Amino acid sequence: GNNHRATSEVTSGFVGGKVPLGLKRKGLRIVVTGGAGFVGSHLVDRLMARGDSVIVVDNFFTGRKQNVMHHYGNPNFELIRHDVVEPLLLEVDQIYHLACPASPVHYKFNPVKTIISFLSFVLGCLLNPTAHKTNVVGTLNMLGLAKRVGARFLLTSTSEVYGDPLQHPQVETYWGNVNPIGVRSCYDEGKRTAETLTMDYHRAAQLEVRIARIFNTYGPRMCIDDGRVVSNFVAQALRKEPMTVYGDGKQTRSFQYVSDLVEGLMRLMEGEHVGPFNLGNPGEFTMLELAKVVQETIDPNASIEFRPNTEDDPHKRKPDITRAKELLNWQPQISLRQGLPLMVSDFRSRIFGDRSDANP
Numbered sequence: 001g002n003n004h005r006a007t008s009e010v011t012s013g014f015v016g017g018k019v020p021l022g023l024k025r026k027g028l029r030i031v032v033t034g035g036a037g038f039v040g041s042h043l044v045d046r047l048m049a050r051g052d053s054v055i056v057v058d059n060f061f062t063g064r065k066q067n068v069m070h071h072y073g074n075p076n077f078e079l080i081r082h083d084v085v086e087p088l089l090l091e092v093d094q095i096y097h098l099a100c101p102a103s104p105v106h107y108k109f110n111p112v113k114t115i116i117s118f119l120s121f122v123l124g125c126l127l128n129p130t131a132h133k134t135n136v137v138g139t140l141n142m143l144g145l146a147k148r149v150g151a152r153f154l155l156t157s158t159s160e161v162y163g164d165p166l167q168h169p170q171v172e173t174y175w176g177n178v179n180p181i182g183v184r185s186c187y188d189e190g191k192r193t194a195e196t197l198t199m200d201y202h203r204a205a206q207l208e209v210r211i212a213r214i215f216n217t218y219g220p221r222m223c224i225d226d227g228r229v230v231s232n233f234v235a236q237a238l239r240k241e242p243m244t245v246y247g248d249g250k251q252t253r254s255f256q257y258v259s260d261l262v263e264g265l266m267r268l269m270e271g272e273h274v275g276p277f278n279l280g281n282p283g284e285f286t287m288l289e290l291a292k293v294v295q296e297t298i299d300p301n302a303s304i305e306f307r308p309n310t311e312d313d314p315h316k317r318k319p320d321i322t323r324a325k326e327l328l329n330w331q332p333q334i335s336l337r338q339g340l341p342l343m344v345s346d347f348r349s350r351i352f353g354d355r356s357d358a359n360p
């Protein structure tokens with residue numbers, strides 16, 4: 001193995017700039033489920049650059065071939081069109097399990113099917129899949145795969161497991177405040193179940209597992225029309241449409257740039273700790289403040305339009321990242337004002353068809 005891999009590439013995100021030995025290992029066989037999606041494709045870029053063999057498993061529900069096309073022809077890269085709700089046989093060292101209908105537009109698309117499919121799983125029937133089924137059956141299959149081949153398994157869970165939190169900022173030891181019967185619960189409860197399954201396999205089958213609780217993340221390659229707030233505001237401002245602020249716009253979120261997240265995920269996988277770990281940027285913004293940053297970045301004349309808020313919208317969210325700082329030596333490096341322009345240039349070229357930076 002080559003231990004002289006570009007240190008600069010792996011140091012970004014370190015507190016103090018020390019590189020743990022684990023990150024220098026090379027030539028692993030790694031599955032990334034959901035690897036054609038927004039976060040997954042950036043992770044794949046880093047793993048490929050490190051010299052690993054990467055297998056992307058994706059059903060292209062929200063992911064796009066364009067996100068990973070630049071690796072086509074590289075013998076270390078494979079792309080499999082597959083739904084993780086179906087069993088899968090592979091021989092690998094590590095599994096990054098990202099596959100999930102993650103955006104509100106997609107997971108609220110068919111809530112009834114989503115709920116029924118969870119019951120169907122419990123009852124052993126065969127009904128229709130969406131968010132919950134992917135989270136539950138998909139995670140079960142990937143855990144079964146990890147168990148069979150002795151691979152290390154990383155689950156990308158979410159800050160949504162904290163629901164509408166009664167503790168602020170959120171620490172990993174907080175159990176959350178989730179409405180089990182609300183419109184978001186197919187996602188929240190699906191991820192909570194996925195965490196449970198992951199810990200069950202860890203305890204019962206001694207599987208090596210890692211759990212990341214990801215807070216709102218943005219960057220190039222985000223779906224343009226998936227309804228998340230950063231992609232909405234940026235697309236709206238670029239198209240000279242009003243930015244739609246839901247409710248009074250005083251609810252808060254903490255926005256993390258995608259490269260910081262990928263660094264955290266890799267550190268978590270290579271480190272010695274199961275987690276769960278909050279991975280997010282503690283910088284907290286109201287939606288009105290976010291709209292202002294978008295105005296500053298794109299168009300000072302961009303207007304705002306208020307819309308009724310969605311049901312069960314969490315009032316505030318901000319990660320406590322003490323655990324990740326201490327145990328993974330990780331913290332975000334890129335502020336919202338630094339990261340947003342990088343996303344805007346990608347959105348600009350995708351919306352207006354300028355191919356000059358098609359592969360950000």
Ligand code: NAD
Nearest residue numbers: 034037038039059060061062063083084098099100214217
């Ligand atoms: P994304 O929609 O861009 O990526 C998800 C990928 O999974 C897509 O490529 C999609 O086609 C694929 N997929 C969905 N269902 C599948 C199935 N049944 N079989 C195979 N592939 C399937 O979303 P993302 O933002 O990149 O999210 C990646 C992961 O991170 C998800 O697990 C999500 O829950 C988690 N996460 C993301 C955020 C965020 O702000 N982006 C926040 C918290 C958690």
Ligand code: UDP
Nearest residue numbers: 086087088089090140141142144145147148
């Ligand atoms: N599984 C898979 N690939 C594998 C091994 C298992 O997709 O290489 C699936 C398998 O179909 C099952 C799930 O993972 O539905 C859980 O597997 P496990 O062996 O833990 O449970 P069991 O099959 O004994 O119920």
Ligand code: UDP
Nearest residue numbers: 104227228229230232244245246251287313
């Ligand atoms: N939101 C908004 N305008 C939009 C989309 C979302 O004001 O066009 C708000 C939404 O009500 C929520 C916040 O932005 O309070 C974050 O929403 P998103 O769906 O991006 O993430 P999540 O709610 O899952 O954290």
